[in-house]
Amino acid sequence: MAYTLQKESFWQNWHLTEEDFDRLLEIFLERGRPLTVEEMASALVERMVEEVRAQSGGEADAVYDPTALYEVGTRLRFPRLGNLVGEVVGVREGHNPRYERFSVLQVRFPGQPNVREFVADFHHLHVLNFEPHVALEELSADRIYSAFGAIIHDKLESALEESDEFVHFGDTWLPKALVVDINVGNLNIAEAMIDVMGKALPPEELLTEMEISGNVARPILIFSVNYALAHDERFVNRGSQQKPLWYLRRLEQQ
Amino acid sequence: MAVLTKVKPTADTLFHIEWDWFRRHHVETAILLREQLCPECRHALDEGKLTGDVDWIDPDTGEVFRVDAVREAILSHCRWKPEYISATTPLITAIFRTLLANNNRPLSARALAQRLARWDTDTILSVLSRGDVKWGIVPADVENEA
Numbered sequence: 001m002a003y004t005l006q007k008e009s010f011w012q013n014w015h016l017t018e019e020d021f022d023r024l025l026e027i028f029l030e031r032g033r034p035l036t037v038e039e040m041a042s043a044l045v046e047r048m049v050e051e052v053r054a055q056s057g058g059e060a061d062a063v064y065d066p067t068a069l070y071e072v073g074t075r076l077r078f079p080r081l082g083n084l085v086g087e088v089v090g091v092r093e094g095h096n097p098r099y100e101r102f103s104v105l106q107v108r109f110p111g112q113p114n115v116r117e118f119v120a121d122f123h124h125l126h127v128l129n130f131e132p133h134v135a136l137e138e139l140s141a142d143r144i145y146s147a148f149g150a151i152i153h154d155k156l157e158s159a160l161e162e163s164d165e166f167v168h169f170g171d172t173w174l175p176k177a178l179v180v181d182i183n184v185g186n187l188n189i190a191e192a193m194i195d196v197m198g199k200a201l202p203p204e205e206l207l208t209e210m211e212i213s214g215n216v217a218r219p220i221l222i223f224s225v226n227y228a229l230a231h232d233e234r235f236v237n238r239g240s241q242q243k244p245l246w247y248l249r250r251l252e253q254q
Numbered sequence: 255m256a257v258l259t260k261v262k263p264t265a266d267t268l269f270h271i272e273w274d275w276f277r278r279h280h281v282e283t284a285i286l287l288r289e290q291l292c293p294e295c296r297h298a299l300d301e302g303k304l305t306g307d308v309d310w311i312d313p314d315t316g317e318v319f320r321v322d323a324v325r326e327a328i329l330s331h332c333r334w335k336p337e338y339i340s341a342t343t344p345l346i347t348a349i350f351r352t353l354l355a356n357n358n359r360p361l362s363a364r365a366l367a368q369r370l371a372r373w374d375t376d377t378i379l380s381v382l383s384r385g386d387v388k389w390g391i392v393p394a395d396v397e398n399e400a
Contacts, residue, residue, distance in 0.1 A: 066316040080315045117318040
């Protein structure tokens with residue numbers, strides 16, 4: 001998997017799964033604020049790299065190389081098996097008339113009942129589809145995002161737009177489950193405030209008079225107000241998406 | 255003949271060759287496997303050169319599997335020939351040969367369709383799931399009655 005994350009073909013064929021959406025939700029819960037697509041994409045890649053590292057199964061003495069020969073007791077990391085680490089428990093002579101002498105390692109992996117065998121001291125590399133192994137230390141989320149960020153960004157954005165589980169205001173997104181419900185009463189308060197002040201107001205100022213219970217992170221509250229106002233025909237944004245200023249449509253028409 | 259009655263397979267149900275099926279139905283696997291060999295390996299078999307068990311090396315992982323010499327010949331040699339699965343190979347033969355070439359690691363109808371571009375998933379699933387078991391190809395997690 002470590003090597004796979006560094007291949008363009010992986011990202012070209014990548015489609016968000018339920019697992020990825022769960023990862024995104026965790027990211028939002030950790031960050032406690034709305035995120036741009038770029039922030040989400042970068043965080044998602046970081047999370048995937050962390051998971052690969054966590055799955056590596058502990059420290060190994062060496063990375064498995066089919067041309068090398070290892071002693072019993074050696075712990076090997078197998079990049080082509082998702083970086084599983086197993087211990088060599090036996091070595092035997094290999095038998096295949098097509099090839100010169102080679103050895104076979106008998107390897108035990110944690111949680112697997114049967115010993116698995118791998119070729120060793122094997123020098124017919126044309127037979128193998130081995131790519132250069134990727135040491136876990138070389139696996140970098142920054143490097144992956146730098147190389148494939150555009151692809152990841154576009155795919156994530158498309159998936160978010162098609163999903164019912166995420167909403168956006170401007171260029172920031174939030175899981176629908178985290179959006180605070182701004183009820184009709186609070187919307188009426190916002191309308192009255194703008195009416196009285198006679199000018200466009202930022203969401204922070206509108207919040208001061210709204211009655212919203214619960215201990216919610218402020219960035220999420222502000223997003224929720226902006227989202228609610230954007231979806232209420234009474235209100236129009238006179239500012240920018242980044243710095244909204246809410247006014248009343250009927251006052252504009254006067 | 256065994257009938258797939260216990261499970262309704264889907265496009266993602268994994269199928270493999272259950273070698274015991276041949277024993278239960280008194281079908282000689284040796285004869286069937288010989289027919290899957292290329293002419294060169296068939297000749298080698300007839301001359302007594304493909305005998306015993308051999309270490310086959312998975313080219314993608316380096317993992318070693320002990321298989322009989324006939325299956326090793328298919329895995330290492332015959333499967334790469336263009337005539338192994340050609341435009342005239344019947345579907346069930348093509349499925350059987352694809353599973354052999356995959357070292358009998360289970361494949362779904364969907365995965366088989368990706369490898370056998372001539373047939374779609376529904377056609378392959380229909381052949382594998384309707385009627386009697388063919389050539390021992392059964393869902394990978396189901397025991398079939400004799």
